[in-house]
Amino acid sequence: MRRAFRRRPGKFTYLVLTAIAFFSFFPLYWSVVVASQDNSALGKMPPPVLLGGNLWFNLKRAFTMVPFEKALINSFLVAGSITLSVVLFSTLAGFAFAKLRFRGRNILLLSIIATMMVPTTLGIIPLYMLMAKIQWTGTIYAVIVPAMVNGFGVFFMTQYLSEAVPTELLEAGRVDGCSTIRLFWHVVLPAARPAAAVLGMLTFLTAWNDFFWPLVVLTPEDPTVQVVLSTLSAGRITDYSLALTGALIAILPLLVVFVVLGKQIIGGIMQGAVKG
Amino acid sequence: MTQLATEERVVPRRGLLHRLDVKGSPYLYIAPFFLLFLGFGVFPLIFTAWVSLHDWSLLSEEHTWIGFGNYTKLFDDPAFWNALWNTVSIWVLSTVPQLLLALVLAHILNQRLRGQTFWRMSALIPNITSVAAVAIIFSQLFGRDYGLINWVIGLFGVDKVDWTANTWSSHVAVSTMIIWRWTGYNALIYLAAMQAVPKELYDSASLDGATSFQQLRKITVPAIRPTIIFTVIISTIGGMQVLAEPLLFGGNGLTGGSDRQFQTLALYLYEVAFGRFDFGYASASSWVMFLIIVIVAAINFGITSRLRRS
Numbered sequence: 309m310r311r312a313f314r315r316r317p318g319k320f321t322y323l324v325l326t327a328i329a330f331f332s333f334f335p336l337y338w339s340v341v342v343a344s345q346d347n348s349a350l351g352k353m354p355p356p357v358l359l360g361g362n363l364w365f366n367l368k369r370a371f372t373m374v375p376f377e378k379a380l381i382n383s384f385l386v387a388g389s390i391t392l393s394v395v396l397f398s399t400l401a402g403f404a405f406a407k408l409r410f411r412g413r414n415i416l417l418l419s420i421i422a423t424m425m426v427p428t429t430l431g432i433i434p435l436y437m438l439m440a441k442i443q444w445t446g447t448i449y450a451v452i453v454p455a456m457v458n459g460f461g462v463f464f465m466t467q468y469l470s471e472a473v474p475t476e477l478l479e480a481g482r483v484d485g486c487s488t489i490r491l492f493w494h495v496v497l498p499a500a501r502p503a504a505a506v507l508g509m510l511t512f513l514t515a516w517n518d519f520f521w522p523l524v525v526l527t528p529e530d531p532t533v534q535v536v537l538s539t540l541s542a543g544r545i546t547d548y549s550l551a552l553t554g555a556l557i558a559i560l561p562l563l564v565v566f567v568v569l570g571k572q573i574i575g576g577i578m579q580g581a582v583k584g
Numbered sequence: 585m586t587q588l589a590t591e592e593r594v595v596p597r598r599g600l601l602h603r604l605d606v607k608g609s610p611y612l613y614i615a616p617f618f619l620l621f622l623g624f625g626v627f628p629l630i631f632t633a634w635v636s637l638h639d640w641s642l643l644s645e646e647h648t649w650i651g652f653g654n655y656t657k658l659f660d661d662p663a664f665w666n667a668l669w670n671t672v673s674i675w676v677l678s679t680v681p682q683l684l685l686a687l688v689l690a691h692i693l694n695q696r697l698r699g700q701t702f703w704r705m706s707a708l709i710p711n712i713t714s715v716a717a718v719a720i721i722f723s724q725l726f727g728r729d730y731g732l733i734n735w736v737i738g739l740f741g742v743d744k745v746d747w748t749a750n751t752w753s754s755h756v757a758v759s760t761m762i763i764w765r766w767t768g769y770n771a772l773i774y775l776a777a778m779q780a781v782p783k784e785l786y787d788s789a790s791l792d793g794a795t796s797f798q799q800l801r802k803i804t805v806p807a808i809r810p811t812i813i814f815t816v817i818i819s820t821i822g823g824m825q826v827l828a829e830p831l832l833f834g835g836n837g838l839t840g841g842s843d844r845q846f847q848t849l850a851l852y853l854y855e856v857a858f859g860r861f862d863f864g865y866a867s868a869s870s871w872v873m874f875l876i877i878v879i880v881a882a883i884n885f886g887i888t889s890r891l892r893r894s
Contacts, residue, residue, distance in 0.1 A: 317695040324692060329706035332768065335721045336713065338732070342724060355732050397616045404613040408606075416614065423621060426629070429825045429850050430874050433857050433866050434628035434635065437642075454624035457617045487602075488609040517714035519828045520850075524858060537716040541723065542836035548724045555717035562712050570705040577708070577769065578776035 336559065343367075343553040350548055366553040373550065374536050375529065376557065383533040384561075386451050386522075387515035393456040394511045395504050402465025403496045407478060408488070417466065423459035429520065436524055450525040451532065455515060461507055464579075468503035469496065506576030509569055516562060533558045632867040640864035647864070654868035664869065666844050667852035668876070670755065674830075674848065675823035678759035678766075683815060685767045690774035691800045704775075707768030715765065719832035722761045726833075748834065754846035761829045766822075770815050777811035778804055813888040817881055824877045825850050849873050 341356060344363035349356050370376055404410070405417050435454060436445070444450040473496055481491045519534045526532060528539050540547075540554040566573065636655070639648040658664050689707060697703055710718070725732050726747040734744045747757045781804060789799050805812070827850035830840045838855035840847025847855070853873065857866035 332706045332709045339721050400613040401617050404610040408610040410610040430870050431628040434631040457620045519716050534716045541720045541832050551720050555720045558717050566712050574704050577772050
């Protein structure tokens with residue numbers, strides 16, 4: 309038993325970990341603190357470090373001063389439809405690349421992987437002009453449609469499906485006269501479920517948190533949550549209790565998702581997820 | 585896959601429909617990706633190159649061809665060089681500590697810990713927080729008069745810092761936001777790679793009396809070098825595009841501070857395009873920005889592959 313020689317981590321390790329966890333959580337805690345104070349309390353030294361009683365008031369303020377309800381609905385619509393679409397199209401393409409033979413397969417897969425290297429910032433200007441041309445600026449279609457597929461999703465699904473779906477099963481299906489689409493529906497889709505869940509969560513996180521493109525293409529009257537945040541922090545003097553209330557509202561849905569499904573998300577990232 | 589092909593030979597002539605299905609349907613499945621990507625990915629990219637060769641304002645209908653005029657203008661533009669310099673400075677200030685911290689954190693997480701999931705989740709919490717929210721929260725923390733950070737350093741006798749006012753202090757503040765958001769993410773990537781390193785190596789090292797830090801340096805780092813290279817390249821691509829942090833840190837100002845002291849390349853691009861509506865010039869800067877990313881990534885790659893050989 310060589311394993312026995314490995315030392316179990318001592319108290320010091322847990323101390324360090326606790327400090328790291330403290331730094332991870334602190335800014336979130338802090339935004340709750342600030343969101344629960346009024347601005348006069350924030351103008352004092354030392355700053356308040358405990359919760360005040362103004363959270364409800366600030367929440368109401370946030371919802372009346374900017375179209376937060378609309379923004380939340382938009383964000384859910386955007387992130388939800390992007391997630392569904394990315395998962396569906398990635399699984400379809402992943403199935404083709406992992407299990408089917410066709411001319412040009414390798415070069416096409418390679419070109420998809422290459423798309424992952426192109427910085428999104430580069431496409432912002434022409435994409436904006438395109439959206440203006442087809443009169444989608446100011447609508448959430450402009451945010452949804454370009455994000456409906458991405459190279460990472462296809463790559464991720466190809467990797468997963470080439471191992472998760474036994475080729476023998478597909479062959480057997482073929483012998484029984486199954487069409488490819490039925491094979492996809494009855495064999496591939498059930499096998500893809502774990503990876504689809506992970507890809508879906510990662511996509512939802514990315515879509516919900518996306519900032520630059522929605523900021524460019526949407527209006528402050530019909531925004532996503534992230535765009536609302538930029539409105540709240542604008543101006544020479546920022547109303548911080550309001551701005552951090554907004555930040556809190558923006559984080560909260562993801563926090564809930566993360567607490568419930570964090571283990572799977574971590575698993576997905578450790579499988580080699582790439583920054584979105 | 586080869587087996588699928590032989591199967592076709594065993595059962596020949598299943599009819600035209602079947603053959604069409606086998607030969608044609610794969611293209612159908614990958615079509616959505618390529619159609620959408622051509623429309624909203626490739627076309628805009630090529631179109632930017634075209635626009636960059638024009639005097640192209642959003643406000644006028646006339647677009648005059650000026651060749652490389654926008655590009656030569658860019659090289660004489662002090663604001664562009666300033667933005668480039670700020671981007672590189674912020675990238676170095678954020679990436680180096682971020683990846684070093686991530687290595688150490690991953691090394692700590694790579695032990696047989698109690699409550700493993702909890703520690704991993706707390707490392708990843710910053711990353712799921714939206715960049716806009718992070719920028720706003722940290723702007724408040726870095727406030728000059730009533731910010732928590734100035735209060736804390738005040739306890740140690742350090743004078744208040746006007747974080748947005750100076751080049752170095754604003755770069756430190758912006759980098760802090762990036763470090764906070766990405767360290768845990770990179771740690772998890774490293775952790776995944778570390779778990780493939782044979783445990784026996786560590787066992788015999790401990791027997792020989794190697795400290796934990798020595799094990800990290802002598803065993804782990806060489807073993808996960810490809811992953812480290814990967815994270816450096818990814819952080820470079822991300823670092824060249826930093827926008828939300830400086831934008832929101834300056835209260836939504838497009839110039840990144842009164843003297844452009846923390847305006848990054850992406851923020852400058854945003855200012856030119858959507859502050860001045862000079863799309864031709866903005867397109868030229870975005871192509872130059874892309875070239876810079878490619879060059880920096882190539883340099884990275886060159887250095888790291890030399891390291892690998894030595």
